[in-house]
Amino acid sequence: MGKAAVKVGSVTYAAKGKDVLIKNGYKAHITRDPYPEKGEGCGYLICVEGDCKSIVALLKKNGVKVYGVSTNVIDCL
Amino acid sequence: MIYLDNAATSYPKPAEVINAITEGITVYGANPGRSGHDMSLAAAQKVYDTREKLNDMFNGYGSLNVVFTYNCTYALNFAIKGVIEKGAHILTSSLEHNSVVRPLSQLKIQGICDFDIIECLGTDEEIVSAFSAAITPRTKLIVCTHASNVFGRVMPLEKLGELAEKRGLTFIVDAAQSAGVLEINMRKMHINCLCMPGHKGLYGSQGNGILLFDESIKNSLIQGGTGSRSFEIVQPQDLPDKLESGTLNVPGICSVFAGVGFIKNFGLDRIYEYEYSLMKEAWEDLSEMKNVILYSSDYRMFEFAPILAFNIKNLHSEQVAAELNRHQVAVRAGYHCAILAHKTYGTEQMGTVRLSPSVHTEKKDLNTAINYISKIAK
Structure with a gap:
C-alpha cells in the first residue's frame, strides 16, 4: 500500500480532508508541511496510507482543495 | 437571584x-x-x-x-x-x-x-x-x-x-x-x-x-x-x-x-416545550392582573419564542425592572436595541419589560417572580 502526504492550503482543509478520509476507512493524520516549496508556506499535510490517486480523487470530490502530493512521505508518516 | x-x-x-x-x-x-x-x-x-x-x-x-x-x-x-x-x-x-x-x-x-x-x-x-x-x-x-x-x-x-x-x-x-x-x-x-x-x-x-x-x-x-x-x-x-x-x-x-x-x-423539542410552557403560564397569570398590559391576545405554541413582553400601567418599564431587581429578579426593560419593534407595537414611549427563561429556570422561581410583578402592579 502506498503512502501519500497530501498538501492543502489551510488547517481547516486539512481537518476536513482527514475527516473525509477516516470516514472512508483510511488512517490519516495532519502535520504541518515541513518541506514547503519555494514561495510556499503555512501549508498542512494530510498523511495517509493508500492509493494516492484514489485519495486525491476522494478529497476533491468532497470539496477539499488539494495543492499537490508531497514526496517527503516518510517524514510525514 | x-x-x-x-x-x-x-x-x-x-x-x-x-x-x-x-x-x-x-x-x-x-x-x-x-x-x-x-x-x-x-x-x-x-x-x-x-x-x-x-x-x-x-x-x-x-x-x-x-x-x-x-x-x-x-x-x-x-x-x-x-x-x-x-x-x-x-x-x-x-x-x-x-x-x-x-x-x-x-x-x-x-x-x-x-x-x-x-x-x-x-x-x-x-x-x-x-x-x-x-x-x-x-x-x-x-x-x-x-x-x-x-x-x-x-x-x-x-x-x-x-x-x-x-x-x-x-x-x-x-x-x-x-x-x-x-x-x-x-x-x-x-x-x-x-x-x-x-x-x-x-x-x-x-x-x-x-x-x-x-x-x-x-x-x-x-x-x-x-x-x-x-x-x-x-x-x-x-x-x-x-x-x-x-x-x-x-x-x-x-x-x-x-x-x-x-x-x-436535552433535546431541542424538549427545550422549546419547557420554556414555552413557562412563558404560557406566565402569560396566563399576567393576563389576570388588571394593571398589566400584554401585547398578544393569546400565547400560542410555535407562534412565540419563549419571550414575554409586558408593562404595568403608569410605570415606565425601567421602573418595573428596577423594582424586580430589588427582589433579586433579573429581567431586561427599555427598548432592547429594537426600536422598530416598539414602534410596531406602540411601546416606544416606555419600552417593555421582558421575561425570558432557559432550561435552567425553575417553575417555582418563575412563580416567585410573577408574585413580585403582581405586588408591583397593585
Missing part, C-alpha cells in the same frame, strides 16, 4: 460548558491553524469539530461554510455587507434588532443600497404577502429575524424562504433568539445566511457569534492573518479563511461545542 434575562445571554451555563472553557485554555491553549505543534493541531481539530457540529445542527452548506465571529451582530454585518452590491434594494421586517437595521441604515447613508421595512403585525400570510408585494426589480435581499427579541413573535421563516427562493433573492436570517430553541433547517427553509450568537440559546460563553452560509457572500469585511497562503498579500478566497481573520476565540468555541452537545442531549 432569579434570572429571567436569557434573551440577553443565557445564565447559568451548563457545567459541561464551564468545563469546556477551562479545557479551551488548558488542553487547547495554542493558536489553531498557525503552527504545526501538537497543541496547535489539537486546537484546530476542536475548532473544526465545532464547525461540523454546527453545520449538522442547522443542516448547513458544509463545515467550511461555518465562520466564527465575536457575536451575532458581527455575523449579521459580515452577511449583509458581504452579500450586498451597489444599487440593491433590501427588504426587512419591522421587528428587527438594531444589529440588522443599523447596518442597513449605514449602507443607505453611504449610498450603497436602500431598504424598505415591512410591518409585521398581522398573520403569517399577511406578512408574507406584504414582503411579496414590496419586491421590486432591484430587490436582492430579504433580512429577517426568526423571532422578535422584544415580543417573541416567530416569523414565517419557511414561507419567506420560499418567497426569496422563488424570486431569486438572498435570504439572511437573524437567529439570535431562536438558535438552540426552535428548529432551523437552512436548506429546507431556503436560508442563504444564518446568523446567531453562541452565548444565548447555544449556552456558550459571551464573545461568540456564528455565521453559516452558502456561496452568497462575495466580499470579506475584515482582512488579515489566516494562517494560510501567508506568502500572498491579498486575502485568501478559501473558506472559512476568507471571512475569518485573526486568532479565534478557542475557549469560546469550545464552549459552543459543549453547548451544542448539551442541547442535543
Whole structure:
C-alpha cells in the first residue's frame, strides 16, 4: 500500500480532508508541511496510507482543495 | 437571584460548558491553524469539530461554510455587507434588532443600497404577502429575524424562504433568539445566511457569534492573518479563511461545542416545550392582573419564542425592572436595541419589560417572580 502526504492550503482543509478520509476507512493524520516549496508556506499535510490517486480523487470530490502530493512521505508518516 | 434575562445571554451555563472553557485554555491553549505543534493541531481539530457540529445542527452548506465571529451582530454585518452590491434594494421586517437595521441604515447613508421595512403585525400570510408585494426589480435581499427579541413573535421563516427562493433573492436570517430553541433547517427553509450568537440559546460563553452560509457572500469585511497562503498579500478566497481573520476565540468555541452537545442531549423539542410552557403560564397569570398590559391576545405554541413582553400601567418599564431587581429578579426593560419593534407595537414611549427563561429556570422561581410583578402592579 502506498503512502501519500497530501498538501492543502489551510488547517481547516486539512481537518476536513482527514475527516473525509477516516470516514472512508483510511488512517490519516495532519502535520504541518515541513518541506514547503519555494514561495510556499503555512501549508498542512494530510498523511495517509493508500492509493494516492484514489485519495486525491476522494478529497476533491468532497470539496477539499488539494495543492499537490508531497514526496517527503516518510517524514510525514 | 432569579434570572429571567436569557434573551440577553443565557445564565447559568451548563457545567459541561464551564468545563469546556477551562479545557479551551488548558488542553487547547495554542493558536489553531498557525503552527504545526501538537497543541496547535489539537486546537484546530476542536475548532473544526465545532464547525461540523454546527453545520449538522442547522443542516448547513458544509463545515467550511461555518465562520466564527465575536457575536451575532458581527455575523449579521459580515452577511449583509458581504452579500450586498451597489444599487440593491433590501427588504426587512419591522421587528428587527438594531444589529440588522443599523447596518442597513449605514449602507443607505453611504449610498450603497436602500431598504424598505415591512410591518409585521398581522398573520403569517399577511406578512408574507406584504414582503411579496414590496419586491421590486432591484430587490436582492430579504433580512429577517426568526423571532422578535422584544415580543417573541416567530416569523414565517419557511414561507419567506420560499418567497426569496422563488424570486431569486438572498435570504439572511437573524437567529439570535431562536438558535438552540426552535428548529432551523437552512436548506429546507431556503436560508442563504444564518446568523446567531453562541452565548444565548447555544449556552456558550459571551464573545461568540456564528455565521453559516452558502456561496452568497462575495466580499470579506475584515482582512488579515489566516494562517494560510501567508506568502500572498491579498486575502485568501478559501473558506472559512476568507471571512475569518485573526486568532479565534478557542475557549469560546469550545464552549459552543459543549453547548451544542448539551442541547442535543436535552433535546431541542424538549427545550422549546419547557420554556414555552413557562412563558404560557406566565402569560396566563399576567393576563389576570388588571394593571398589566400584554401585547398578544393569546400565547400560542410555535407562534412565540419563549419571550414575554409586558408593562404595568403608569410605570415606565425601567421602573418595573428596577423594582424586580430589588427582589433579586433579573429581567431586561427599555427598548432592547429594537426600536422598530416598539414602534410596531406602540411601546416606544416606555419600552417593555421582558421575561425570558432557559432550561435552567425553575417553575417555582418563575412563580416567585410573577408574585413580585403582581405586588408591583397593585
